Amino acid sequence: MKRGKLLEGTTEEQIHQIMKNLQAILEEAGVNFSNVVKTTIYVTDMSIYGKVNEVHGAYMSDPFPAREVVCVKELPLGAKVEISMVALKS
Template structure:
């Protein structure tokens, strides 16, 4: 069985997917990009602003599922430019403390809505 997670505190899905799914006490989030859920608009193309919004979106989904980003098991981070890697670490450190989750950070050619960052997560529940 799987449970669909949906919150208006994170951007609504813009395709044929759910914000997140819970299965066997693990929350699987869809990729989050820096859309402000209050306005539905993409944040300006400044990496630090966009990274903060992505973590806020993930945090809202985790909270809706009854967990937190601190319980993250794995993050998959997609960046338009790996030069933003140091800032990614700085921003992530504001939302998740040690012990840190496993993580991949990959430079990609393009992201939805020309976002500078997208992150999906696996987060333990309980």
């Protein structure tokens, strides 16, 4: 998101941007994706589940965190995907 607007582009590009944003937030907190213990993914259309799964999986590694995918009617600003993560810092 730049200046209150979502990234325009393919679903994959949008998910990559979400993951890059989350990576920056995690790094600012002194952790990384390996510290993530739970991910919640909200989608407005389950037909994009495969794309979400593929891109999300490219950033995560074994042992994978718990994950849930929730299909909702709509997301803020017309987003197709929203991802939240819980990470533990030792």
